[in-house]
Amino acid sequence: MSVAHNIENPPAGSTKIILANRELERIAKIMDTDAGIFLSDEKSTLVHSRLVKRLRVLQLNSFVDYCNLVESEAGKEERKELLLALTTNLTRFFREPHHFEHLIKTALPPLIAKAKRGEKIRIWSAGCSNGQEAYSIAAVILSLLPNAENFDIKILASDIDRKMVMEGRKGFYSEALMQKMPTKLREKHFESFDDQSGKKTYCVSPQMKSLVAFRVLNLNAASWPMKGKFHIIFCRNTVIYFNEETQEKIWTRYRDILEKPGYLYIGHSERLSGSAINNFIKDGVTTYKLKD
Ligand SMILES: C[S@@+](CC[C@H](N)C(=O)[O-])C[C@H]1O[C@@H](n2cnc3c(N)ncnc32)[C@H](O)[C@@H]1O
Known part of the structure; x- marks a missing residue:
């Protein structure tokens, strides 16, 4: 350097x-x-x-x-x-809305059908910051399956930053952050209260929290602790900070931990690179489907 x-x-x-x-x-x-x-x-x-x-x-x-x-x-x-x-933790609810439209229209319906048949569904928000991405996914799932907590559906929300993980687990968000959460979903999935300084704060409902598990995890660790595979991975605006070699490794690891037909959503200024490119087909803007 x-x-x-x-x-x-x-x-x-x-x-x-x-x-x-x-x-x-x-x-x-x-x-x-x-x-x-x-x-x-x-x-x-x-x-x-x-x-x-x-x-x-x-x-x-x-x-x-x-x-x-x-x-x-x-x-x-x-x-x-x-x-x-x-590291930077910048995030917001429903960031890059086209990913959530794709979830609703394409990725989630067959998975919800699977869940209804008693199968487990696993989604990963990797580099989740303070949880706004994971809770946006949870809100979308609940809009398609209002009693999702009664099925084997889990979102793993992980980040290297333990403070962010703790914030996500707590699920408190300021009024300013809530601007990106559609009013209907806010009313349904959040409770508001005044914090110690009198500022309006919103807390995630127990129902929505029950769908999300927060963990500290370094994506660059030699091994990941998860045993099973994922149907959907959101890894957005995180890999951009890694060097080229690390990025390629991460894409390969995502390929190997995705269950077919799995979906990978990446950030607007990121691109797939390395050998994993051959295993994915583009299915929308920065949206990739694992090939059969
Ligand atoms: C800019 S935020 C993106 C948050 C969210 N994915 C989004 O797009 O709104 C990037 C996050 O990646 C996390 N991060 C950076 N390096 C990481 C690593 N090696 N392993 C896991 N998370 C990491 C940071 O702590 C930060 O919270």
């Missing part, structure tokens, strides 16, 4: 903390090793602004000290914080 500039961005009234090229490279190496995330040169300002906060929390005066810590055994926990500080 070649980095053009050293970054300095001191908070008012404090000593400058410089992120030198050498330390940026050390941080990039950790991101690559731990999460398969590629940190480009242009991310140096972002790296500085996000990690300088960690330095303050830890009362460290230099990125050299910070890198020494995260590279050591004693810094194992901080290494996780580093990863979380540098």
Whole structure:
């Protein structure tokens, strides 16, 4: 990685903390090793602004000290914080609505018929952030099968960021986030209450929660803990942060863990790559069906 500039961005009234090229490279190496995330040169300002906060929390005066810590055994926990500080959790309910239209019209009806015959249905929201994607899928399932919780239907919602996983499990969303949830679905599947500061907050209904299981999972881990296969995988706006080699590996792993005819939904600026391309056919915008 070649980095053009050293970054300095001191908070008012404090000593400058410089992120030198050498330390940026050390941080990039950790991101690559731990999460398969590629940190480009242009991310140096972002790296500085996000990690300088960690330095303050830890009362460290230099990125050299910070890198020494995260590279050591004693810094194992901080290494996780580093990863979380540098990933982005941006998400929203019903993001990329065409995927949910495809779910309603094409992917879900045969699966619901299967569920009614007593078969299990498994869906995975991989890189789920705070759960808005998984709950959007759950809302769509409930619109097609109003008592879905009585069937063997489960959505696994996983993310590397344990804070996001905890938020998803809790299922509290601000009024601003709820703007993307259609009114009818909001009224049906959410309860509103005022939080401690008097702000209107919405909580996911127990029925919808019962369809979703949240887990911490690193997509780049050597193995995944799930035993069975999935009928549908949503992995959107997540793989884009990985290097090319990791992306190809992930697509292959999705191919192998999908049950035919499985569907894979990816983000608007992502593309399938590597040998898995041959196993999928396009079935809509950034929507792929596993070949028979
Ligand atoms: C931009 S959000 C996308 C959320 C949602 N899929 C969507 O499209 O709205 C990307 C998520 O991927 C997660 N992520 C990044 N690297 C990961 C990894 N190696 N394993 C699992 N999740 C990861 C981040 O924590 C973040 O929550």
